[in-house]
Amino acid sequence: MKPSVVTSEPNGHHCDDCAVRGAAVCSSLDAAELREFEHLGRRVHFDSGETVFSEEDITTSFYNVLEGVMRLYKLLPDGRRQIVGFALPGDFLGMNLSGRHNFSADSIGVVKVCQFPKGPFGRFIEVRPQLLRRINELAVRELSQARDHMVLLGRRSADEKVATFLLGWRERLVALNGPSDMVALPMSRQDIADYLGLTIETVSRTFTKLERLGVIEIIHGGISMLDPARVEAMAAA
Secondary structure (H helix, E strand, C coil), X not given: CECCCXXXXXXXXXXXXXXXXXXXXXXXXCHHXXXXXXXXXXEEEECCCEEEECCCCECCEEEEEEEEEEEEEEECCCCCEEEXXXXXXCCEECCCCCCECCCEEEEEEEEEEEEEEHHHHHHHHHCCHHHHHHHHHHHHHHHHHHHHHHHHCCCCCHHHHHHHHHHHHHHHHHHHHCCCCEEECCCCHHHHHHHHCCCHHHHHXXXXXXXXXXXXXXXXXXXEECCHHHHHHHHHC
């Protein structure tokens, strides 16, 4: 992956113009707290393929995703990559118990984040229990997603894995953008394979099979879900 060469905006950006504030960690803050909070962070831009943070690096900052998609992954001892998730706008990254990042993150396409230094952010939340509760809610959601991913990597066929991935990704996009039959897939087929524990050839064959069956249509930048009920049935098999 490319090293991080980022551009940033100075402190003092306006949180009230943030499109994802309702879904983000700062949604629990009132107007006065939000004015103080916006001076803690800075908006940082990453170009496609740039590293946001690396596994085992000491945690110095937390990140709230504002725009774009990030891949989250671990490198196995033999050099293989296991993608553990994809971060979307509203996701909050970097909090952990060890003080070091337990996975790496890089950008898929252009990504914008709100970056908060660890020390000032920690002091800010100490006296704001509602913000701590919101962080806990996001942590519980992340844990649930991790458990679902463990099940997905278990004894499921390629068809079931791909169908489950498409449904879960579509659900996350709907929560952000509203209902749509079009499912944007900014990640590569290799990314999907590394997330599902499959080969890229298997993922490509499965997409082709689903299109041949009339379940999906492969379009530029994603798929159109022609028969959601059939996808749901395949995922539940």
